[in-house]
Amino acid sequence: MNRPSISPAILALAVLTLPFVTGGQTRFFGGDQESQIIRKAKRYNLVSVKKEVPGSFIDMRYKITSAANKPLYLKEMPCLVHRSTAQKLKKANAILGKSGYAIKVWDAWRPPEAHHALWNAVRDPKYVVPPSKGLSWHCYGISIDLTLVKSDGTPVAMPSKFDEFSDRAASDYRGGDPGIAERVNLLQQTMRSVGFRVIESEWWHFDDMAAQGGIRNITAADLGIRMP
Numbered sequence: 473m474n475r476p477s478i479s480p481a482i483l484a485l486a487v488l489t490l491p492f493v494t495g496g497q498t499r500f501f502g503g504d505q506e507s508q509i510i511r512k513a514k515r516y517n518l519v520s521v522k523k524e525v526p527g528s529f530i531d532m533r534y535k536i537t538s539a540a541n542k543p544l545y546l547k548e549m550p551c552l553v554h555r556s557t558a559q560k561l562k563k564a565n566a567i568l569g570k571s572g573y574a575i576k577v578w579d580a581w582r583p584p585e586a587h588h589a590l591w592n593a594v595r596d597p598k599y600v601v602p603p604s605k606g607l608s609w610h611c612y613g614i615s616i617d618l619t620l621v622k623s624d625g626t627p628v629a630m631p632s633k634f635d636e637f638s639d640r641a642a643s644d645y646r647g648g649d650p651g652i653a654e655r656v657n658l659l660q661q662t663m664r665s666v667g668f669r670v671i672e673s674e675w676w677h678f679d680d681m682a683a684q685g686g687i688r689n690i691t692a693a694d695l696g697i698r699m700p
């Protein structure tokens with residue numbers, strides 16, 4: 473009679489889910505890729521917006537498409553910003569919450585690898601920093617692209633779509649809709665009040681020029697992120 477044996481697949485599953493205890497915390501071998509990246513990112517002062525900014529929404533547009541007509545990020549790409557930028561975002565989101573709104577992030581820390589892909593597609597210095605002039609502040613985790621939504625995540629009309637390279641992208645564009653004008657004013661005033669800089673060419677882009685401590689450019693390779 474054959475002895476009962478454990479199939480290799482079941483054994484592999486047991487090993488992958490076997491918990492081990494470190495410093496009082498239970499962890500799992502083979503945790504999902506996004507969590508692994510977030511853990512590594514902390515060493516570089518980058519933190520997860522989802523974790524650090526309660527009530528915010530994340531919609532990383534470059535997971536779907538980009539000006540290069542293809543995604544720049546794979547699905548495990550987390551939404552990361554510099555630790556001190558996250559604190560400012562937290563304050564901004566709390567202020568916006570009093571008016572019934574929340575932030576929805578379109579892009580945050582951007583690996584230089586993705587920035588180069590974007591430049592190659594757009595090649596317009598008005599919208600993308602040419603690599604010959606250095607990197608975007610996105611690559612340091614201190615710039616963020618975001619829009620407003622209602623506190624429950626319901627979309628609201630704003631001046632343009634993300635990366636719409638037209639007149640409507642300008643940060644002083646108000647168009648003919650008073651609701652849109654009011655919301656974009658609220659967003660810009662709030663972001664300025666917590667220390668972000670508004671730029672002329674894109675209403676959705678904000679810079680944290682006063683981010684404190686350990687700012688450096690970090691590559692996808694540093695964090696073990698695969699590029700598409």
Ligand SMILES: [Zn+2]
Nearest residue numbers: 615616617677
């Ligand atoms: Zn941006």
